[in-house]
Amino acid sequence: MTRRHLVFLSALAALAVFAAAVFLYQRHTLQHATVQASEQAGAMVRPHSPVIGPMAASVTIVEFFDPACEACKAFHPRVKGILAAFPRETRRVIRYTPFHREASVEAVMILEAARAQGKFEPVLEALLDGQRAWTGQGANASPRAWAIAQSAGLDVEEAHRYTAAGSVDKLLAQDVIDLKAIGVRATPTFFVNGKPLASADPDQLYKMVKSEVERFRK
Incomplete structure (x- = not known):
């Protein structure tokens, strides 16, 4: 040799x-x-958590989500596609994960105000579509994010009154406590019926959800 x-x-x-x-x-x-x-099963979903999809769905996709996160934006259409593929069996639960600090917190404020007005999904879509315009903009980030939300139908004056009441601060504080308890260190992080997604792969997420849907259909 x-x-x-x-x-x-x-x-x-x-x-x-x-x-x-x-x-x-x-x-x-x-x-x-x-x-x-x-x-930490009790910390996975809270009564205050935004839910997209039927409340009685057999499959729950919990997403630890940062509206200022580029990877969350990239995953978003794939998650929507999974919900569309199994509309009766799946629901998406969003847990706020403000890893981008001020920009994330401001976006959460906007999203929660939009949810109070029944406009959560259109405002979420608008913020993600225009993410580059309001993240990484320093002092200009906040007004740009609010302007984008307003263009999606948010009543900004009513929204400011809502966020000033402090309920969003409490909600966000609880989400931060929960993400630390569960050990979330990156966004997006997914759990399907309590089982963690092994890798940041939307195809794997689809397979996990499909497997759970089929399990409950039997």
């Missing part, structure tokens, strides 16, 4: 060890997330 072959085989062995380590780490992470989700 030549030296070249020995080097190649050594490199191949090292790659195999690395791949095994990655697999074991991912499995351990998924198992840990599953245990945490089970232990």
